[in-house]
Amino acid sequence: MDDSYFFSIYEGLPRQGPGDNSCTAKAFALTAPPPGKTEIIDIGCGNGMQTIALAKLCSDCMITAIDIYQPFLDELEERAEKEGVEEKIKTICTSMDELDFKEEIFDILWAEGSIFILGVEEAVSKWKSLLKPGGKIAFTEAVWITEERTAVAEEFWLNGYPGMKNEEEICHILESAGFKNVKKFRLPDSAWLKDYYIPLEKKVMKLKGEKHDKEEEEILDFILSEIEIFRKYSNEYGYAFFIAEKIE
Known part of the structure; x- marks a missing residue:
């Protein structure tokens, strides 16, 4: 089965990963963008809750929003128009490991909930050249919080994301x-x-009432399992925002 069913589950939801507008605002403030027009690339933007937040936070910017799933970008464009920030955002449907841009053209590289797809080390290596000297990278990533962890949480994440650090x-x-x-x-x-697991859980429970093949049912069960593990073991892992400056 291709990824289309998995992606479709997340259509119409507020977000496709952990985060909220207050965290986006806090991270953006820490980037301390330069005066003048700010060029931002939002990689793995999904349907763009954070993209629109950035467009509102930055008075003079152009955001290039990248995602591999066109329906998410369609949602983003509709939302941007409703919020009156469509002129600040352009979307491109492409893979994050096939970005075709000139070097050193962006002031800020943004990636909320998406960098895990490549892994931090590979992503930073691939994307660094896109940033101007002194440009900033800002991303969220799942991290272990405690050294000692329950077997259930550790097994789940080591199976799902063995590179978690x-x-x-x-x-x-x-x-x-x-x-x-x-x-x-x-x-x-x-x-x-608020904007991720609760809306996602409601949609998955609704979908479970419909007819599915075995693989689709396994995807739905996996999502519910992930949410339940978070509710029980969120003291052992979480998401963190990282902001850093490219050395000139």
């Missing part, structure tokens, strides 16, 4: 890749629940 390891990757002034903060549990 702690905050210190992410900071080390950034510094080794040529970034400095690393800042970070952890997302609150509410940023997982």
Whole structure:
């Protein structure tokens, strides 16, 4: 089965990953964008809750919003028009590991809930050249919070995301890749629940009442399992925002 069914589950939801507008605003403030027009690339933008927030936060900007799933970009364009920020956003449907841009053209590289697709180390290496000297990278990533973890939480995440690291390891990757002034903060549990897990859970439960093949049913069950594990073990892992500056 291709990924279309999986992606379709997330259509029409507020977000496709943990986060909220207050976290986006806090991270954007930490980027301290330069005066004048700010060029931003939002990689793995989904349907763009954070893209629109950025467009409102930045008075003079152009945001290039990238996602591999066109229906998400269609949603983003509709939302942007309703919010009156459509002139600040252009969308491109492409893969995050096939970005075809000139080097050093963006002031800020943004990636909420998407960098895990490539993994932080590979993503930072691939994307660094897109940033101007002194440009900023801002992304969220799942991280371990505790050294000692329950078997259930550890098994789930090691199976689903074996490359998951702690905050210190992410900071080390950034510094080794040529970034400095690393800042970070952890997302609150509410940023997982309000705009992401709670709407997602409601949609999945509705979908489970419909007829599915075995693979589709397994996807729905996996999503519900992920949500339940978070409710039980969110003291052991979470999402963190990382902001860093490219060394000139």
